[in-house]
Amino acid sequence: MDVRGYVESNAREFIDDLKQWLTIPSISADPARHGDVRHSAAWLAGHLRSAGFPVAEVWDPPGGGLPAVFAEWPAADPAAPVVLVYGHHDVQPVEPLEEWHSPPFEPAERDGRLLGRGASDDKGQVLFHSLGVRASIAARGGLGGSSPRASTASGATAPPVSLKLIVEGEEESGSEHFAALLRRERDRLACDVIVITDTTMWAADVPSMCTGMRGLLPVEVTLTGPVRDLHSGSFGGGVPNPLHAMASLLAGLHDEAGRVTLPRFYDRVLPLSDEERDLLARLPFDEKHWLAEAGESGAAHGEQGFSTLERIWARPTAEVNGMWGGHTGPGSKTIIPRAAHAKISFRLVADQDPADVAAAFREYVAARTPDGLTAAVSIQPAVRPCHSPITSPAVLAGRRAMQRAFGREVLFTKEGGSGPEADLAEILAAPLVFVAVGLDADQIHAPNESVDLSLLLRGAEASAYLWDELAAADLR
Numbered sequence: 163m164d165v166r167g168y169v170e171s172n173a174r175e176f177i178d179d180l181k182q183w184l185t186i187p188s189i190s191a192d193p194a195r196h197g198d199v200r201h202s203a204a205w206l207a208g209h210l211r212s213a214g215f216p217v218a219e220v221w222d223p224p225g226g227g228l229p230a231v232f233a234e235w236p237a238a239d240p241a242a243p244v245v246l247v248y249g250h251h252d253v254q255p256v257e258p259l260e261e262w263h264s265p266p267f268e269p270a271e272r273d274g275r276l277l278g279r280g281a282s283d284d285k286g287q288v289l290f291h292s293l294g295v296r297a298s299i300a301a302r303g304g305l306g307g308s309s310p311r312a313s314t315a316s317g318a319t320a321p322p323v324s325l326k327l328i329v330e331g332e333e334e335s336g337s338e339h340f341a342a343l344l345r346r347e348r349d350r351l352a353c354d355v356i357v358i359t360d361t362t363m364w365a366a367d368v369p370s371m372c373t374g375m376r377g378l379l380p381v382e383v384t385l386t387g388p389v390r391d392l393h394s395g396s397f398g399g400g401v402p403n404p405l406h407a408m409a410s411l412l413a414g415l416h417d418e419a420g421r422v423t424l425p426r427f428y429d430r431v432l433p434l435s436d437e438e439r440d441l442l443a444r445l446p447f448d449e450k451h452w453l454a455e456a457g458e459s460g461a462a463h464g465e466q467g468f469s470t471l472e473r474i475w476a477r478p479t480a481e482v483n484g485m486w487g488g489h490t491g492p493g494s495k496t497i498i499p500r501a502a503h504a505k506i507s508f509r510l511v512a513d514q515d516p517a518d519v520a521a522a523f524r525e526y527v528a529a530r531t532p533d534g535l536t537a538a539v540s541i542q543p544a545v546r547p548c549h550s551p552i553t554s555p556a557v558l559a560g561r562r563a564m565q566r567a568f569g570r571e572v573l574f575t576k577e578g579g580s581g582p583e584a585d586l587a588e589i590l591a592a593p594l595v596f597v598a599v600g601l602d603a604d605q606i607h608a609p610n611e612s613v614d615l616s617l618l619l620r621g622a623e624a625s626a627y628l629w630d631e632l633a634a635a636d637l638r
């Protein structure tokens with residue numbers, strides 16, 4: 163039986179299994195649901211064992227975090243590449259409940275879609291790998307029966323790569339303990355490539371792969387002058403005004419061309435290659451539609467020399483998120499305020515390091531603080547950017563697998579994201595490849611999350627082809 167035939171003949175069982183998993187309300191952000199997160203982990207480990215994974219364990223992270231699931235199915239050939247799949251089994255909260263067309267944890271099939279919290283993000287996408295690996299083995303003549311339950315009984319062979327899964331339980335609440343778990347289990351998680359299945363495609367008829375995510379560095383700055391607000395008639399013109407200095411500091415963050423002016427800011431920014439720019443330009447991007455989605459924004463705006471998609475995906479930015487100080491109540495109050503405040507966030511791209519940008523921001527503020535004022539900068543927790551080059555053997559293998567499943571050219575996107583991808587790549591020292599079939603239309607994190615079931619089955623096919631393609635690729 164070929165891969166598609168196997169996936170189709172096991173589709174009903176796959177969907178029923180997924181529906182069962184989706185009834186478990188594994189909301190990591192809600193302490194009252196932490197028992198359900200544990201139940202969800204146990205369910206997945208049991209499912210993977212019955213699917214044929216010789217190893218499937220529930221791992222408690224260090225420091226009391228919620229459990230992740232680890233599973234492993236070694237290749238027959240000990241020299242085969244080792245592939246680690248990352249996903250998560252926790253889900254977002256479901257409020258407001260009254261906006262759901264059916265209860266979020268009673269999954270419902272409608273018009274080829276499955277409605278329920280976690281259907282797309284990320285349980286549906288994690289589970290397609292379990293079908294994908296069985297399809298891969300079946301297509302190579304390995305599974306005795308058409309039912310996955312028969313696989314172990316029939317002494318099924320192994321996948322063409324050594325397959326590992328790490329399915330996190332805290333992604334939707336910030337992956338607080340995940341980096342520590344990766345460090346503790348570095349040896350068992352050792353791999354040649356990491357497959358991330360927690361992103362989206364451009365559209366159902368425009369299959370694509372994510373190739374990177376921007377990082378984030380939030381900062382706050384306060385400029386302080388006199389010890390109290392001063393009468394502007396008595397003192398105005400004679401001492402520095404913290405709000406004037408803040409306005410100038412913030413206005414100076416960008417030059418005329420829309421570039422960020424921090425020292426060394428672009429030194430480590432990876433430029434887009436001509437091929438990447440060409441592929442991005444081929445995505446069917448409708449700027450009017452995008453502006454409408456962008457809160458009815460009146461015009462596109464940003465760094466000169468780059469398209470809108472390049473600006474939001476491949477270029478770093480500085481955004482003022484809030485600024486305040488002095489008198490903002492009704493009527494006038496003629497003062498020189500004692501302090502001015504602002505919150506700023508930087509979106510970072512590979513290979514920028516948040517620590518470098520934080521240091522550059524401190525330098526920038528120090529250089530722009532007039533005599534007589536003092537500046538205090540606080541740096542908030544950062545997320546590092548991640549990047550998977552479109553010419554890497556792993557991405558090329560992923561693209562071939564996606565193209566075989568979808569029967570058409572696969573393009574590339576990037577995402578805003580703030581998941582643990584950079585930690586995975588750095589701690590495990592392996593390249594990333596993003597294979598996922600979610601869509602913006604899935605309404606993840608919102609009421610009425612749903613998934614296109616035919617795309618999940620395509621995902622299972624892509625997964626099956628991926629193991630062959632990665633086995634044949636030169637990853638080391």
Ligand SMILES: [Zn+2]
Nearest residue numbers: 250283284360
């Ligand atoms: Zn997710």
